Amino acid sequence: MARFFSKERPPTLTMQLFNLKCRMPSGIGRVKGNTLTWQCWMQPTPLSRIYLVEVRYSPGGAPQVFIHEPDLVALAGGRSLPHVYSQKPTRLCLYLPLSGEWSRMKLLSETIIPWTALWLFFFEDWLLGEKWNGGGHSPIPPDKASIEEAA
């Protein structure tokens, strides 16, 4: 496709919100200052409970994804939640930083949102079984943990 600009510009927060609303009409979001906040209910399988998801995003930082309801730590019953940045509040690790999987050029609705659904799917699978079957990267050393913020 022909491009009229030499540099592509990242989608604005308003565009991000618009696309989220198109993808998940029942979600609610707003842009205040330099921050987009989005909340929606998600259900990874028809037999699943529903999960209240919040996405917070400020350009320049990484999108942060929380599960507010129900309390996943309580559901895990003593097991440590896999693939999270923090257990409580439960903040999910959804992509490999600096890999290009996520970048500010991309839409949250096409990346972060479906990845959250996938995370919930494998979370339930993990809850029912032993293993995390969703694949992923092994834990990173604590001194490099801040690297994800740069993505």
Added chain:
Amino acid sequence: MIVKPTPPPRNRYQVGNYLGSLLEMACQELELSDTARKRATDAYTAVGSFLDADPKLKLWQPQIYPQGSVALGTTVKPISSDEFDVDLVCHLVRGHPGLSQRGVKDAVGNRLREDANYNRMMKEYKRCWRLNYAEDARMHLDITPAVTDAELGGTRIQVTDKESKRWERSNPKGYVDWFDGFAKKPPQVKTLGYILNRKTFVEAAVEPLPEYPLMKDFLRRTVQLLKRHRSLHFEKRPDEAPISVILTTLAAKAYGSIGATTFDTEFDVIVAILARMPDHIKKPEMNNGEWEIPNETTVGENFAEKWNKDRRLPDAFSEWHKSALGDFRAIADAPDNETAQRLLSKVIGERAIGAVRNRITEITSKARNNRVLPVSSTGLVGAAGGTPVRPNTFFGH
């Protein structure tokens, strides 16, 4: 903070269809595998040729063919062992009820004893000779000697019986045709059905299924599920378990009685069949003091005959029926996946539901790796019509 979005209501169509796909996969897990079926066919064909090679028996024109669940296609693995029960008829086509039933049973038995292997494997039961292949093939063949029932004609036969010491009427081939008459009619459901389409929730979205399961219709699947629940329910007291032919007959009649009713989902049809099963039992107070579930394909065969001798049996049936109906209904109302899976394990067993779960995870992962896994607007993973997920790597601790 922003205002919390309103929680979406539970979508019972999605629940019913998803359950349909889980149960379809469970049945595939539970039935006789193609290899096991082939082994059984090879084994009974060999027995058939061996009987036919005997000059005395050959005069009576012996034919060996499957009856019961193997003939119907409603096999279910036993719970505690891996051993299949393959029911066969050894029909002496030129035989007739004028022959001594003991004589016919012995003629078949004596011939089998002439083979050292069969001799070691065989044991006599009420109506049959059992050949136990437990060591290598994990199955046993139950061979019931029979003669032609010329009086009633058609495919009807009369079989030997050690206890009653007389010929008993039966019609295994006719029963399969009778069952097929009900089974060939697909149920009327409002939404795309996974059992009928032979696709799982994920597969329906991403890929066609292999051909083999297309062989199975809705009623057969239902019968398999009911039999499985029955076996699990009576695991500790198998003597009281309602026999398979009772479940099969009642399910077929119940399915027939549904007529042109349209249901929301296939799962609802299963529950409706289950709910209507007792309507087709003739109760003593209305039937000259006798429990009766007649075999409609011959005269004088009552599948519930034992209920009249053992009072525990009709009670056990009611108890099972109540429990099965409760369990099936509860699955559709389960508040979350963990509860649903626990209830499903009551219906199809812990191991089978575990295998189904693994298969779903496998299919999902495969679709994800191929970049064709759809996610819907409510976050359903693997729902037809969703947008495919882009590659990602779950990161962190």
